[in-house]
Amino acid sequence: MSVQTPNLEPKGIQGLGKPIKRKEDARFIVGKGTYLDDINLPGMLYMALVHSPYAHAKILNIDASEALKIPGVKAVITAKDLAAAGLSWIPTLAGDKQMVLADGKVLYQYQEVAAVFAETRQAAADGAAAVQVEYEPLPVVVDPYKATDPDAPVLREDIKDKMEGAHGPRRHHNHIWNWSVGSKEETEKALAQSEVRIKQHMVYPRSHPAPLEPCGCIGDMNKATGRLTVYMTTQAPHAIRTVLSLVTGIPENNIRVISPDIGGGFGNKVPVYPGYVCAIVGSIVLGAPVKWVETRTENLTTTGFARDFHMDIEIGATKDGKVTAMKVYTLADHGAFDAAADPSKYPAGLFSICTGSYDFQKAYAEVDAVYTNKAPGGVAYRCSFRVTEASYLIERSMDVLAHELKMDPAELRLKNFIRPEQFPYPSALGWTYDSGDYEKTLKVALERIGYYELRKEQAEKRARGELMGIGISTFTEIVGAGPSKDFDILGIKMFDGAEIRVHPSGSAIVRAGTRHQGQGHETTWAQIVSEELGLDVDKIIVEEGDTDTAPYGLGTYASRSTPTAGGAMALAARRIREKAKKIAAHLLEVSENDVEWVDKKFVVKGVPSKSVTMNEVAFAAYTNPPPGLEPGLETTYYYDPPNLTFPHGAYVCVVDIDKGTGEVKVRRFVAIDDCGTIINPMIVEGQVHGGLTEGFAIAFMQEIAFDEQGNHLASNFTDYLLPTALETPRWETGHTVTPSPHHPLGAKGVGESPTVGSPAAFVNAVVDALAHLGVRHIDMPITREKVWRILRQSGIDSF
Amino acid sequence: MKLEYSGQEKVQAEPEKVWRFVQDPHKVASCLPDLKAVEIKDEKNLVATVGVAVGPVRGTFKFNIELDPRPEENKMLVRLRGGGLGSAVDLTASANIIGQDDQTTLLDWSGVANVSGPAATVGGRVLDAQAKRLIETVFANMGQKMAEV
Secondary structure (H helix, E strand, O other): OOOOOOOOOOOOOOOOOOOOOOOOHHHHHOOOOOEHHHOOOOOOEEEEEEEOOOOOEEEEEEEOHHHHOOOOEEEEEOHHHHHHOOOOEEEOOOOOEEEOOOOOEEOOOOOEEEEEEEOOHHHHHHHHHHOEEEEEEOOOOOOHHHOOOOOOOOOOHHHOOOOEEOOEEOOOOOEEEEEEEEOHHHHHHHHHOOOEEEEEEEEEOOEOOOOOOOOEEEEEEEOOOOEEEEEEOOOOHHHHHHHHHHHHOOOHHHEEEEOOEOOOOOOOOOOOOHHHHHHHHHHHHHOOOEEEEOOHHHHHHHOOEEOOEEEEEEEEEOOOOOEEEEEEEEEEEOOOOOOOOOOOOOOOOOHHHOOOOEOOOEEEEEEEEEOOOOOOEEEOOOOOOOHHHHHHHHHHHHHHHHHHHOOOHHHHHHHHEOOHHHOOEEOOOOOEEOOOOHHHHHHHHHHHHOHHHHHHHHHHHHHOOOEEEEEEEOOEOOEOOOOOOOOEEOOEEOOEEEEEEEOOOOOEEEEEOOOOOOOOHHHHHHHHHHHHHOOOHHHEEEEEOEOOOOOOEOOOOOOOHHHHHHHHHHHHHHHHHHHHHHHHHHHHOOOHHHEEEEOOEEEEOOEEEEEEOHHHHHHHHHHOOOOOOOOOOEEEEEEOOOOOEOOEEEEEEEEEEOOOOOOEEEEEEEEEEEOEOOOOHHHHHHHHHHHHHHHHHHHHOOOOOEOOOOOEOOOOOOOOOOOOOOOOOOOEEEEOOOOOOOOOOOEOOOOOHHHHHHHHHHHHHHHHHHHHHOOOOOOOOOOHHHHHHHHHHOOOOOO | OEEEEEEEEEEOOOHHHHHHHHOOHHHHHOOOOOEEEEEEOOOOEEEEEEEEEEOOEEEEEEEEEEEEEEHHHOEEEEEEEEEEOOEEEEEEEEEEEEEOOOOOEEEEEEEEEEEEOHHHHOOHHHHHHHHHHHHHHHHHHHHHHHHHO
16 A cells, blocks of 8 residues: 655656656655554554574473563463464465464474564563473484485474375475476486586575565454454565465455555565464454564564575586586475475476576476475575576576686677577577577677776786686576466466556556565556556556555566566556547547547547547546446456566676785676666666665675574674675666567566676676686675685785 | 583682582582572572573573582583573583692583574674683682682
8 A cells, every 4th residue: 555745856748768756755765654563553462472492392381371470461372372273384385384383393493482462562572581482402404415314303293204295296204396397318418418518516595685674464353344454564465365365264355455665575575474374363362453573583584585595507518619408406495394485386486597598409407395494485585486596507607617618708608699580589498588689788788898808907917916807697587477377376377457547637546466665666657557548647646555456466576567567557558548549539529440549649640730638538538428438437457478578687797806805896897687678767777776786795795594503693684784885886787678579568577687697797706806716616605704715725825 | 503612620629529519509509600599409400590691682591400410430410401582502511520639629621502592693603702701600610619618
């Protein structure tokens, strides 16, 4: 639900390609946004959670008696209480189930064990601290490679004998699924026949998006009406409404989900978390609204993490650098429950985009997922369903191959790109790439940064003993999930809806099933409607996030909003224009066939002086509709995209390394993105800046690490670092435009491209700087300590 | 987080005196730094509430302590389990009690502790130094109090 504040900048009709300021920023920059914690309801109670100190332990006893003595504490619930309501376990989006509160045992550190409800936030926190839980520690599995050892402890007692999972057979009590795509036999044969082969192991470490606003929820059950209103920090309010109805049995018409302003999501706010369920149950049981807002530690330790992919790749090529085949094996650490929010048919997400921008004739990818004593999650952090891991894998590997072949990495890429005339391009792993011009984009990036001069400078510096590196990443994304024939979550097809209501005075309200968290939809959707209908952009209000008013949609994540809801918005507007044309013909007193849409007006063919504007048509729709035509001017459109979209980009990074301290300084970073048609260049640039900064953080600073007992070693912002203006490099952005042939506007989506594409550029640059020392790969995060140790081990000890 | 420590403390008392001391749970409890409360269950078991500060994790921890003297091995074992503020500590320590020629006794001790929860995660970077100081303080207090008896 959004309330817009006026923007003083006069705009008029501002359609595609106009860099207008974001309409929503007016309220954000003056502190007038309405976030979850700004909402306070009469008689509201507060909830705090009790968390496990152990990563794996039996629960022997939970004693809430001391907590209940604390003034203001109303109730304490545990798994036993939830079981009475049938809610001690809930289904995950990945076909598994997860505990809401620990049921008999805990499976990861900080797992939710009990919920305390109180009149104040402080009393709830005191109550949680007073709950006494007796544990019996059990052996812990932290290393995913040891999860399926014959003697590995059983983590999931509930399914230890169930050897058929949601995605096929399980081969061990800690194994979740095996998934593969492509021909293994043909790929292995092609690899065996290749003149050159490289193999590389690499880890994309566990990270966390850490949105500045943590997750939260207010459950508000009105016992008089039987209606449940849920305020929730969710990126997908409609999906949440349906899931809540299925899980609680409350009819969907009696559930209203409101997603207020959201302070960053990055995929962290897609899943259903135990805190949400407990706040709702608390409201139902206690008959009062219940608010729960996470602490930073709760956010970092229990909510959706990202990555944790352990990958082995083999690539074959000819001696002159033409790739022939690739084979990938990945071990995916999913934590204690499989709660990765992937489309149902794709348990490893869209990881099979791992052939990237290159024309591989043969490929095979296989992924095994395992349980460990860590929090569940898996696809958050600005990642379209494992595309980030896939892109990093192929872009890092192309540099390893270039090193092996002693070829320039830019030349190797240029030699292997899918060529423009090959689109629509069927990839070896089953996708149909819509469009792209990879060579053009890379050449723009190389020229902008002065690549060949930099190579000369690097050679001179290396001769002097100085460390400088250049890294390239020419990634291809796969976003916009997705076409209903292949894409659903829990059976719900991944289309998206848009509604437009044009008012008599020529203003409009538009609604979408998506939910922005900083992406600028209130501006972008208005621009699309302004473009299509010729209305003043300032007279178009955009509303998202209230399931009582917005059309159904699967929400905002995985760079899907513009490819899905953006398409719906354009087609809804065109449907309105069709009706408006009939009204225009009536006003112009000509046949509908004699009217055309020119320069955002309806004009009589051949008589340019005879025209009516959409404002005039809108007024007539309510005051003077043609006889026989339904009055009014509004519509809803559900858009089922025919294909995914495939944005791409070329990023080039230059680093200098301090030999004494190991500090890597990013000297320059050029990012040329191609996201098809650009709706608002300023918003796209902002998205790219934010995504590059997060990619930089992943490459150099961030890791959710655990010790051997399963202690979470990144539970706060002292241990888990966010980049500030101080360390963030200066970004140089640009774009090429290769429209998507199937999207109504030619747009492809951009939100995740920079996070997907940039980590490989950073790592490639650092490895390039150290390649002459024998370094072939370094796992992220590339900390100063890691580089310092490499330098010392390489015998470099001079400053 | 697994922590391992060892050390030696020279006590100005004969081994017999030391043995009498370590088998008295009241006396052992008095050596715990910042002791808030103690409940002696029996001659081998006590529950101690102590003030703990590990970085930003500050408050009281409650420990179940089991004393396991083994005079025939000249060894004293101590097992401790408990915690607070969402953190948990499991510790096993042993001390060889070795009489010296000069009427003194050497406590040759070692301990392994597993720390979980915020004390390990939030206080991780200071935990090692803090825990080491805590253990050293316990043995220093013992040395001092044994000499006084």
